[in-house]
Amino acid sequence: MARIVGIDLGTTNSLVAYMADGRPRVIPxxxxxxxxxxxxxxxxxxxxxxxxxxxxxxRSPERTVYSVKRFMGKGLxxxxxxxxxxxxxxxxxxxxxxxxxxxxxxxxxxxxxMILKELKQRAEAYLGESITKAVITVPAYFNDSQRQATKDAxxxxxxxxxxxxNEPTAASLAYGLQQKxxxxxxxxxxxxxxxxxxxLKLKNGIFEVLATNGDTHLGxxxxxxxxxxxxxxxxxxxxxxxxxxxxxxxQAVRLEAERTKIRLSDELKTTAILDLPEDNGRYSKDLTRxxxxxxxxxxxxxxxxxxxxxxxxxxxTPNDIDxxxxxxxxxxxxxxxxxxxxxxxKQPHCELNPDEVVALGAAVQADILSGGxxxxxxxxxxxxxxxxxxxxxxxxxxxxxxxxxxxxxxxMFTTYVDGQTGVDIHILQGERELVKDNRSLARFRLKVPPLxxxxxxxxxxxxxxxxxxxxxxxxxxRTGETQSLAVKPSYGLSDDEVERMIGESFKxxxxxMKARQLxxxxxxxxxxxxxxxxxxxxxxxxVGEEDLSSIRAxxxxxxxxxxxxxxxxxxxxxxDLEKATHHLAEVLxxxxxxxALENKKLSEIT
Amino acid sequence: MDHHTHxxxxxxxxxxxxxxxxxxQSEVAxxxxxxxxVKVQPxxxxxxxxxxxxxxxxxxxxxxxxxxxxxxxxxxxxxDFYQNKSAAEQTISLGNSAMLNTxxxxxxxPIERAEYLLDLEAGSVKEIRNSPPAELFEEILxxxxxxxxxxxxxxxxxxESPLRAKLQSERNILEQRQRxxxxxxxxxxxxxxxxxxxGEATDQARIERxxxxxxxxxNLSNRTYVKNIVSxxxxxxx
Ligand SMILES: Nc1ncnc2c1ncn2[C@@H]1O[C@H](COP(=O)(O)OP(=O)(O)OP(=O)(O)O)[C@@H](O)[C@H]1O
Ligand SMILES: [Mg+2]
Numbered sequence: 001m002a003r004i005v006g007i008d009l010g011t012t013n014s015l016v017a018y019m020a021d022g023r024p025r026v027i028p029x030x031x032x033x034x035x036x037x038x039x040x041x042x043x044x045x046x047x048x049x050x051x052x053x054x055x056x057x058x059r060s061p062e063r064t065v066y067s068v069k070r071f072m073g074k075g076l077x078x079x080x081x082x083x084x085x086x087x088x089x090x091x092x093x094x095x096x097x098x099x100x101x102x103x104x105x106x107x108x109x110x111x112x113x114m115i116l117k118e119l120k121q122r123a124e125a126y127l128g129e130s131i132t133k134a135v136i137t138v139p140a141y142f143n144d145s146q147r148q149a150t151k152d153a154x155x156x157x158x159x160x161x162x163x164x165x166n167e168p169t170a171a172s173l174a175y176g177l178q179q180k181x182x183x184x185x186x187x188x189x190x191x192x193x194x195x196x197x198x199x200l201k202l203k204n205g206i207f208e209v210l211a212t213n214g215d216t217h218l219g220x221x222x223x224x225x226x227x228x229x230x231x232x233x234x235x236x237x238x239x240x241x242x243x244x245x246x247x248x249x250x251q252a253v254r255l256e257a258e259r260t261k262i263r264l265s266d267e268l269k270t271t272a273i274l275d276l277p278e279d280n281g282r283y284s285k286d287l288t289r290x291x292x293x294x295x296x297x298x299x300x301x302x303x304x305x306x307x308x309x310x311x312x313x314x315x316x317t318p319n320d321i322d323x324x325x326x327x328x329x330x331x332x333x334x335x336x337x338x339x340x341x342x343x344x345x346k347q348p349h350c351e352l353n354p355d356e357v358v359a360l361g362a363a364v365q366a367d368i369l370s371g372g373x374x375x376x377x378x379x380x381x382x383x384x385x386x387x388x389x390x391x392x393x394x395x396x397x398x399x400x401x402x403x404x405x406x407x408x409x410x411x412m413f414t415t416y417v418d419g420q421t422g423v424d425i426h427i428l429q430g431e432r433e434l435v436k437d438n439r440s441l442a443r444f445r446l447k448v449p450p451l452x453x454x455x456x457x458x459x460x461x462x463x464x465x466x467x468x469x470x471x472x473x474x475x476x477x478r479t480g481e482t483q484s485l486a487v488k489p490s491y492g493l494s495d496d497e498v499e500r501m502i503g504e505s506f507k508x509x510x511x512x513m514k515a516r517q518l519x520x521x522x523x524x525x526x527x528x529x530x531x532x533x534x535x536x537x538x539x540x541x542x543v544g545e546e547d548l549s550s551i552r553a554x555x556x557x558x559x560x561x562x563x564x565x566x567x568x569x570x571x572x573x574x575x576d577l578e579k580a581t582h583h584l585a586e587v588l589x590x591x592x593x594x595x596a597l598e599n600k601k602l603s604e605i606t
Numbered sequence: 607m608d609h610h611t612h613x614x615x616x617x618x619x620x621x622x623x624x625x626x627x628x629x630x631q632s633e634v635a636x637x638x639x640x641x642x643x644v645k646v647q648p649x650x651x652x653x654x655x656x657x658x659x660x661x662x663x664x665x666x667x668x669x670x671x672x673x674x675x676x677x678x679x680x681x682x683x684x685x686d687f688y689q690n691k692s693a694a695e696q697t698i699s700l701g702n703s704a705m706l707n708t709x710x711x712x713x714x715x716p717i718e719r720a721e722y723l724l725d726l727e728a729g730s731v732k733e734i735r736n737s738p739p740a741e742l743f744e745e746i747l748x749x750x751x752x753x754x755x756x757x758x759x760x761x762x763x764x765x766e767s768p769l770r771a772k773l774q775s776e777r778n779i780l781e782q783r784q785r786x787x788x789x790x791x792x793x794x795x796x797x798x799x800x801x802x803x804x805g806e807a808t809d810q811a812r813i814e815r816x817x818x819x820x821x822x823x824x825n826l827s828n829r830t831y832v833k834n835i836v837s838x839x840x841x842x843x844x
Contacts, residue, residue, distance in 0.1 A: 162689060206677050369689045377684055403711065406685065408704040463704060466685045 006362025011193030016119040017363035024363035061087035073145030109153040116157035139194040140166035141214030164467040168198035170361030183322030191328035211313035213306035227257035324348040389426035440490040521567035655709035665795035
C-alpha cells in the first residue's frame with residue numbers, strides 16, 4: 001500500500017509526519033524547521049505559503065490569510081464578533097464564509113488546501129515519492145461541518161483523506177507508543193485557536209476515549225488579542241493615534257503581542273517595542289508575567305469548565321486520573337501549567353515536544369491504517385449529541401455525546417396526511433433542548449410513496465463513521481428499497497462545489513506556474529536588455545549599420561513582449577535578440593580576448 | 607414520528623442468511639469469520655446484545671470480562687483494520703463496529719442492561735410511568751410546594767434559608783431512597799439470574815419469572831422518577 005502521511009493542520013502551525021522503523025518522525029523543510037506557519041499570502045507573483053507568507057502579514061495584510069482554521073465549517077454570522085480583528089475581507093456564500101483576496105474569493109477549505117499542498121510537496125521532496133494519502137487531525141470538539149470542511153480541504157489539495165482523527169487522541173497515541181503511558185489519562189490541548197480536553201483509558205494497546213469536551217474558539221490567538229488590545233489602547237492614549245486605521249501596524253501589534261507573550265513564558269519581565277506610523281516615533285511597554293497573567297486569567301479559566309464536564313461525563317474525579325498530558329504551544333505558559341496541575345493535582349507530562357506530538361500521533365494512526373502497526377487501536381467518541389428536529393422546535397437526540405464511534409441510530413418515519421410524498425428532516429448537533437440553540441448540520445427530504453397517512457414506513461439510518469462524520473441512508477421497509485438522499489449541508493460546500501474546487505485547484509496550480517514562468521521570462525528579458533545596452537556602448541562602432549538596426553528592432557520587440565503576459569512570446573523575442581546580437585557578441589569576445597592578452601581584466605569589458 | 611426498534615423480517619430467515627458466507631457461499635461455522643475465505647461476516651441485526659458479546663442473558667455481568675470481550679471484538683471489527691479490504695468488507699466492518707459499540711454501551715451500564723433485558727423478555731420498557739410512585743405520592747406533592755415557594759422567594763435571603771434547609775433534608779431523604787432502590791434492584795437481579803440458571807420450565811417458574819420482571823419494571827420507573835426529582839432539586843438549590 002502507498003505510504004500514508006500524518007498531518008497536523010493547525011490554526012497557527014501545520015506539520016507533516018511519517019512512520020519509519022516503528023517510530024513517528026516529523027518532516028523538516030529546507031530550512032530544517034518542522035513547522036509550516038498556517039499562513040497564505042496572495043502576492044503579485046501568485047500564492048505563497050508558510051514562512052515566506054508570514055512576512056507578508058505586515059506588508060500586505062489585506063491579502064495575507066492566517067488562522068483560517070477558525071472559519072472552517074462556519075457561516076459569517078458565527079464570527080461576527082471578531083470580524084474587526086481580521087485585516088482580510090470576509091463574505092459569505094451558500095452558508096460558507098469566503099475570503100476575498102484580490103479579484104478572487106476563496107472558501108476556507110481552499111485556503112487550507114494550499115497549506116496541505118505545501119506539506120504534501122514537503123513530504124514528497126523529503127521522501128522522494130509521490131504522496132496521495134493522508135490522515136489529518138482536527139480538534140476533538142470540531143462538529144460535523146468542521147470535520148467535513150477539513151476533509152474537503154484534503155480533497156482539494158489532491159489528498160485522499162483516509163481518516164480524520166482528533167488532535168488530543170493523536171497525541172495520546174504518540175505518548176502511549178513513545179512513553180509507554182498506561183492507565184486513565186487526561187490530554188489537555190491548548191493551541192493557537194482551539195482548546196480540547198480528552199479523557200482516555202489506555203490498556204493493552206487499546207486507546208479508549210471515555211469523554212471529550214472543549215472550545216473550538218479558544219487559544220493562543222485570544223491571549224495575543226488581550227495583549228494587543230492593551231497596546232492599541234495605550235497608543236491611543238499616549239499618542240492620540242488610532243492604529244485601527246493602519247492594518248499593517250495592527251498586524252505588527254498582533255505579532256509583537258505574541259512575541260511578548262512567548263518571552264514571558266521564560267522571563268518574568270520584558271519590553272515590547274513598536275514603530276508607530278507617520279513619524280510618531282516608538283511605543284515601548286514593559287510588561288511583567290504577573291500582568292500577562294491577570295490579562296489572560298479569565299481565558300485560561302475558561303478551559304477548566306470543559307475539563308470538569310469531561311470528567312463528569314466519564315464518571316471520574318480528578319483523583320482517578322493517572323497521568324495528565326500537555327499538548328499545544330499555549331501549554332508552555334506557566335499560568336496554564338499551574339491551573340492544569342491544580343485541577344488534576346498532578347505534575348503534567350510534557351516530554352514530547354508539544355508542537356509536534358499531534359503530527360507524530362497522526363503518523364502512528366496512518367501506520368495503523370496501512371497495516372504497519374497492528375497492536376494499537378484507537379476507540380474515539382463523538383463530541384456532540386446528534387439529533388433531529390421534532391414538533392415545536394425541539395431537538396430529539398439520536399446519538400448522545402461521548403458515544404464510541406462508529407455509532408449508528410435508526411429512526412422510522414411515516415406520514416401524517418394521506419398521499420403525502422415527502423418528509424423533511426433537519427439534522428442537528430448540540431446539547432441544548434431547542435433546535436435554535438443547537439448547530440444545524442443539514443436538511444434533506446425523504447421521498448415517500450403516496451399512500452394513506454401512517455402506512456409508509458421509511459427507516460433512516462444515521463451513522464457516524466470512524467472520522468466522526470455523519471452518513472445518512474434511508475430504506476423503504478415495505479419494499480426493502482434503499483433511496484439515495486440529497487443531503488444539503490447547512491454550513492458546508494456542496495459536493496459539486498468541492499468537485500469544482502478540486503478542478504480549480506489544478507487550474508490554480510497551473511496559474512501559479514504560469515505566473516512564475518512569466519516572472520522568470522520578464523527577469524531574463526530585463527537582464528538581456530541591460531547586457532545588450534552595455535555591449536552596444538562598448539562595441540557599436542565594431543559592427544555595421546545593418547546589425548545595429550536589427551539589434552535595436554529586436555530590443556524593442558523584447559520590450560513590447562515584456563509588458564504583455566505571455567511568457568512564451570517573451571522567450572521567443574529573447575531568442576530573436578540573441579540571434580541579432582550574435583555578431584556583436586563575437587567581435588566583443590575577440591576584442592576582449594585581445595585585451596585579455598594585453599593583461600586587461602575580462603570583467604572590465606563585458 | 608414513530609419509533610420502532612424491531613424490523614419485520616423473521617428470525618428464521620436471518621438465521622439462514624447468517625449461516626452462509628456472503629462471499630464464498632460456504633457454511634459459516636465460526637463466530638464472525640468464514641472458515642473458508644476468512645472474510646468478516648455481518649453481525650445479524652436480530653442478534654441480541656448479550657449474544658453479540660458472548661454473554662448469557664443475565665443481569666450480573668463481570669465488567670472486566672465484558673470489557674475484554676469488547677476490546678477483542680473491536681480488534682476484529684474496527685474499520686482501521688479494513689482499509690485495504692474490499693468495499694463490501696469495509697461496509698460490514700462499519701456496521702459491525704457500530705452494533706458492537708451499541709451492545710457494549712447498553713450492557714456496561716447495569717440500569718440500561720436491565721431495561722434492555724426487560725425489553726427483550728417482556729416487550730418495551732419505554733412506557734415508563736410519569737406519575738409519582740404511590741408510596742411517595744404525598745411526599746413528592748409537598749416537595750413540589752416547597753420548591754415553588756423557594757423559587758418564588760427569589761433572592762430574599764431571610765425567606766430563603768429555612769426553605770433551603772428543608773429542601774436540603776428532602777434531598778437527603780430522596781437520595782437515601784435512591785440507594786434503597788438500587789439495593790432492591792440488585793436483589794432482583796440476583797433473583798432473576800438464579801432463576802435463569804435453574805432453567806426450569808414449570809408453571810411456577812414462569813409465574814416467578816413474570817413476578818420478578820414486573821418488580822424490576824416497577825423499580826426502574828420509580829428510580830427514573832426519583833432521579834429526575836433529585837436532579838431538579840439539585841439544580842434549584844445548587
Ligand atoms: N513559549 C510559549 N509561550 C506561550 N505561548 C506559546 C509559546 N510557544 C508557542 N505559543 C503559542 O502557541 C500557539 C501555537 O500553538 P500550536 O502550534 O500548538 O497551535 P496550532 O496547532 O497551530 O493550533 P490549534 O491546535 O489550536 O489548531 C500560538 O498561539 C503561540 O503563540
Ligand atoms: Mg494543534
